[in-house]
Amino acid sequence: MKIKQSxxxxxxxxxxxxxxxxxxxxQRxxxxxxxxxxxxxxLSFCNEWREEREVIELISSENKVGENIAKDSLDELLSLGLLITEENQNHNYTGEHGEHWLGKGWKEPFVYHFHTNKIPKDDYSLDPKGLxxxxxxxxxxxxxxPPDNYKVISGPSIELLKDEKLEHKSLTTIFNDHVGMYRDSRALSFQEFSRLMYLSFGxxxxxxxxxxxxxxxxxxxxxxxxxxxxxxxIISDVEGIDMGLYHYNVKNHALxxxxxxxYREFVQEHIITHPERPNFKVNVCFVFSTIFDRSMYRYRESRSYRVMQYDLGHLMQxxxxxxxxLDRSSYRGYSLHDSKVDEFLGIDGLMESTMTFALIG
Structure with missing residues (x-):
């Protein structure tokens, strides 16, 4: 029989x-x-599969006890779940799949994904009226x-236009657009930028x-x-707006x-990071952060952390x-120098953290 730590x-x-x-x-x-x-x-010794005989010998040697007592100690550790055998049901499920995740460098995501799926969750079907x-x-x-619905930063403000109109384009044309293709490098007009902000995030x-x-x-x-x-x-080329870092004030539809x-050099080095991307001139870089407490306050289950990723996907798409x-190029990315960008934005990286970014040409 082979034995290892859980x-x-x-x-x-x-x-x-x-x-x-x-x-x-x-268990805890x-x-x-x-x-x-x-x-x-x-436990360190049993980080990989060991023969039962090896484990008993180690317990006996380390504790200076006979083999019978060492065998009883091993049985107790197995009953506690600190050590498992190859027949353990949890190992049968996680062993092969877990090794695959770990082999790809995904140890922490595997632990999170598997663990949070096992934690008992609220069953809303048992409370149909939501009482x-x-x-x-x-x-x-x-x-x-509750946390505020709006984040408001003090500083000079630029009120944006609330223009909901767009030139008619079929959804098929929009859905089939190659968003990252090179288009002309003209600056974004103030009206285009206002529309972009309102219809995307307003x-x-x-x-x-x-x-x-x-x-x-x-x-x-x-x-x-x-x-x-x-x-x-991060504005690089928008008519009527100076270059710089701004926060979008949702409440007032303003920057x-x-x-x-x-900050174009900072964007290239710490946000885009790839020297050959994108293939168009960047007029605006959007950095998306998450204020965790807004979701955490309402959904007090670990699994709910995933929902914030869905929100980001909706926003970016x-x-x-x-x-x-608007016939503008766009590019979205998920890998950036988080700590550097957190510091640049003036956020702590824990209560509010940098998550993703997007570029508009």
């Missing part, structure tokens, strides 16, 4: 202490376990104020929800009308200046469609 075993750094945790069985053990040097040594859900929201509201109306009241409605959907995404624009300057309708 595939989901990890040490979590809690606020005031450490915790040994198995993301597969969802206190940090006192880590003070047992022989146990830590054994329990509303009770939970009332409880949250009694404990703390507030179109209010949505009133039970208990929590007014929420923002936009041209894109958002889980629970949370709209956790914020938009920062707020954060800092003036030519909507921006691409609007750009195509």
């Amino acid at each position: 595939s989901g075993l990890m040490v979590l750094n809690k606020l005031n202490n450490l915790e040994v945790y198995d993301s597969i069985s969802l 053990w206190t940090e006192e376990m880590l003070n047992q040097e022989t146990l830590v040594s054994l 329990d859900d509303k009770a939970s929201m009332k409880k949250y509201l009694s404990e703390e104020n 507030e179109t109306s209010k949505r009133k929800l039970p208990v929590t009241g007014d929420h923002i409605a936009k041209t894109v959907p958002s889980g629970g009308s949370r709209h956790p995404s914020e938009i920062y624009t 707020t200046l954060i800092k003036e300057g030519d 909507n921006l691409a469609f609007i750009s195509s309708s």
Whole structure:
């Protein structure tokens, strides 16, 4: 029989202490376990498959006990789930697939994906009238104020046009557009930019929800009308707007200046990163961030973290469609120097973090 440590075993750094945790069985053990040097040594030894005989010999040697006592200790560790055998059901499911994920460098995503799918979730079918859900929201509201629907930064402001009209183009033409193709390098007009901002990110109306009241409605959907995404624009060539970094004020449909300057070199080095992309002149760079608490306040399940990624996808694709309708090139990317960009934007990277970017030509 072969034995190894549980595939989901990890040490979590809690606020005031450490915790040994198995993301597969969802079991937890206190940090006192880590003070047992022989146990830590054994778990390290069993990081890969070992023969039962080898494990018993190590327990016997490390603890200076006979083989019968060592065998009893092994049985106890197996019953606790710290060690598993090849017959373990969790291993049968995660072993081959987990090895594939880990082999591709996706250890942390594998742990998150598998673990959060196993955590018990709210079953809304058991509460068709939403009574329990509303009770939970009332409880949250009694404990703390909800995060603001709007982020407002102080500074010089540029009011944008609220122009909802676009020249008619069939959806087939827009959907089939090669968004990244080179087009002429003329500057974006102020009107084009205003349309782009409003139709891609602007507030179109209010949505009133039970208990929590007014929420923002936009041209894109958002889980629970949370709209956790914020938009920062780095202007390079827009008529009537100086070069610089701005924040989009959704509430007033306006740009707020954060800092003036030519940041094209920063965009190329830390946001685009690839020397040959895009194949058009960049007039505007959009950086999308997420304020996690907007979704976290409402959805208190780890799995809900995924929904914010969907929101970003809606925003980025909507921006691409609007750009195509304006005969403008666009490019979207997900890999950038997060910490550098967080610092550039003036956000902390934890309560609000850089997520993705888009370029408009």
